[in-house]
Amino acid sequence: MALLEIYDLTKKFGGLLAVDHVDFAINQGEILGLIGPNGAGKTTIFNMITGVYSPTAGEIYFQGERIARPPLTWRERLSTPSWWMSWLPIAPLQEKWDRVRILPPHEITERGIARTFQTIHLFNNLTVLENVMAGPHCRTQAGVLGAIFHPPAQQAEEAYIVGEAEHYLEFMQLSAYRDELACNLPYGHQRRLEIARALATRPSLLVLDEPAAGLNEQEGLELVALIREIRDSGITVLLIEHDMKVVMGICERIVVLDYGARIAVGTPDEVQANPRVVTAYLGEEEEEV
Amino acid sequence: MENLLTRLRQVNPLRWQLGLIALAVLLPLPLGNYYRSVLWRTGLYIMLGLSLNIIVGYAGLFQLGHAAFYALGAYTAALLNLYLDVPLLLTLPASIIVAALFGYLITRPILHLQGDYLCIVTIAFGEVVRLVLVNNLFGITGGANGLSGIDRPALFGLDWRQPIYHYYLMLIFLVITIFIVQRLEHSRLGRAWMYVREDEVAAEAMGVDTTRVKLLAFVLGSGWAGLVGALYAGKITVISPDMSKFMESVIMFCIVVLGGTGSIPGIFVGTLGMITLPELFRPLKAWRDAWLGFAMVTMMILRPEGLWPSRRVRLEMRGAKEVSLPTPAMDD
Incomplete structure (x- = not known):
């Protein structure tokens, strides 16, 4: 079974479709790269995995349990018996509600997904x-x-x-x-x-948001070695990255996004050879005049 | 000054702590009743400052309605004492619980508010409590006149009309307060407050339940203010809705901010400036508010971190590059 499964994930900000029906899964023990040009929706997916946003549609399962789903509307809430009873300190009732409700970020961390930030957020x-x-x-x-x-x-x-x-x-x-x-x-x-x-x-899953951003060549190489070491210690890694060298060097599989939609999945070689990926990154080849 | 401080730090902490307690025990003996009362009042406000410091200093939240919880504690003690004849010292737990409960109920729905919004709601709550008391809730709070004839504590058959016994009672609670606050600061919960204060997003991502942690700060701080309110009622025996007026909350807030947010000695310094000095210079009472305003403005310009700040808060306010910790020896 995959460690993290993402089904039909969609996020709209007003009229903007940031993530468009994306599916993919992360297997236990792999390093998966999530890449795409600026504004492709990488960080939005990331924020949905870690519970910062809730999806507009779609679901995310972690270790077989649902951790993200669209928020319940008030009408749905009122018609859900477990919502009415969730404040009672009765374990089965609370478990029932746990399966329906949206998990806040700290509970997702507790379940075993840890993250870093694109812009450093240290204390x-x-x-x-x-x-x-x-x-x-x-x-x-x-x-x-x-x-x-x-x-x-x-x-x-x-x-x-x-x-x-x-x-x-x-x-x-x-x-x-x-x-x-x-x-x-x-x-x-x-x-x-x-x-x-x-x-x-x-964590069982470590999600790194552009860890190589702003690092020099030497530091980048060290980072690659470190990520490998982390994986070898039994932690699955999801890598969101711009730096192609880092991604191609360590990822076993890569998911490519463009305009919020998944355009390719595969090994680094397969992805590099995929014409849609090339187009997304380098733009359409223009007719020479 | 720096030298003296570093040398003091090297002395065994237990020794100077016991020394300070001994000083506090002996201090009122040569003084007259008036000055003993001033000392009592100072201690009371130090406790209020310390309780507010949990909210403002440790968790980094705004609370400009702290006096409301102080008043709630006092009224709880007074009502239990007057209507049910509960001895005053036995009403203390009830005061803590009632104030803490209100702290929970009020802050639970507004915790997601940030900065100024939280500040406005807490001010409003303080006013609500005052107005409810003025309007004689259920006909038992005595309206604008408040309640009078509250029993003094009865313990060891002492004459509790003497301020000195109240001073020692206060001192016992003050030592307990400092002990608890100190322990809280250096605990898992204290660190969680620090994380929330520093960077809430990161704290949440690290698995800190920020809502719970902030609520705990409010509940503990409010509950403790309730206890102080009950102690106040036990000495003065007359309480009025004025305990919850906005100026009281502002004074408590100033004690924390001027003294040094997040620092225990800072609260002492702040109380000295905000309570003791104005009390000692009573003849200049008319100048008191001017003094407050002047002190505030000068401090915010010259020393925004307070007179005796905690190391961390100074770093947060001044930028860390300026004051750095000793660098460890590096291998490379």
Whole structure:
């Protein structure tokens, strides 16, 4: 079974059709590239996977469970019994509602999809370690009482959080900057820190939004190696990217979008040979005068 | 000054904490009743400042109606005491719960609002509470005159008309407050507040339930303000809807912002400036509002992060490049 399945995904912003009936699936353990010219709808799909937008039509399944669907209208809500009862603390009723409702971004992260941002979104004034400590947040549960009374469970949890954070800093080779403020890191390191933070949520699917943007050649190569390493550790990777060199180098399969619609799927070689892809990227060949 | 501070930091924290507590215990002894009351009032506002600081400082949200929860706590204690004869100290949990409950009910529907919008709604709530109390809700809140004849706390058979006992009662709660607030700040929840304050989008993407975390800040802050309200009712024994007036909320907000958002010592400094000094210079009362305005304007121009800010808030306000942490040794 595929890890993430996208069916008939559509998103309209007013009159603009940003994503047009897109289908594709990501298999367990692969690196899938999602490419397309500017404005092709890559980031919109991305935002629907991570729960920032809800689709206008279509559905997304992750590990066999629906994580995105069009929002219910009020009429639908009122006629859904599980909506009326969802506030009751009864597990079967809540599960029923869980299957209908729209998941907010933090719950999608909890289910195992972690993301990075196209424009870096670090906690700038916190240290590098504190940034990565945000990752294990959704895997731990100490609340107010834990904070005040420091029971053994809470202490163990704090140690776990710091341990996890340090582990992923080590993995992304950022340990030397542990107590540096995130905003003082060089750009390439900030990118890596964002990936470390996403990995610290222990995802099964890592979605990278243009991770190579703004990196130089050397940093780009390092990044490719890192992404491979991440995949080898058992995490599936969805890569949204502009940089062709990066995409062709590491992706096993590529999905190409143009004007919101899927125009090609296949291995890098197949996609490169596809005339529709060439047209989308280079434009129609004009008749010579 | 910097040197003194760094040297102070090297002293075992437990030692100077105990030293400060000892100082707070001894401080009122040589003073007369008036000054003891001033100290009591100062402590009360420090607690209010600390509770508001959870909302404004840690979670980075606006709250300009904090006095409403203070008033709700006071009225809860007073009503339970007057109508059901519950001893004042036993009404404290009820005050906390009622204020926290209202904190939850009011903020739940407006949490998605940002900045100024949230600010306006909280101001409105403060006014609603005041007007409801003025209009004598269910005929039990006493209208514009408020409630009087509230019992003082009864404990150890002491003469609770003496301000000094109220001061020590306040001090016990103040120490508890500081302990709790400190623990909250350095916990998983405290970090979640930090993440939300820094970048809500990223926090949500990292799996932080931002709604829940912000609600918790409001509930904890409001509940604690309710407790302070009950303590106030126990000493003054007369309460009125004026407790919830807008100026009260503004003063609390100023304590947090002028003292140093997010910092515990900052709240002390802020209370000193906003409550203690105006109280000590009572003869100049007419100048008080002018002083407030002057202090605000000067501070916002010269030191927007407050007098004794937390390190982080200073970074957020001044830009991080200016004040940087010591750099770790790099291998390459």
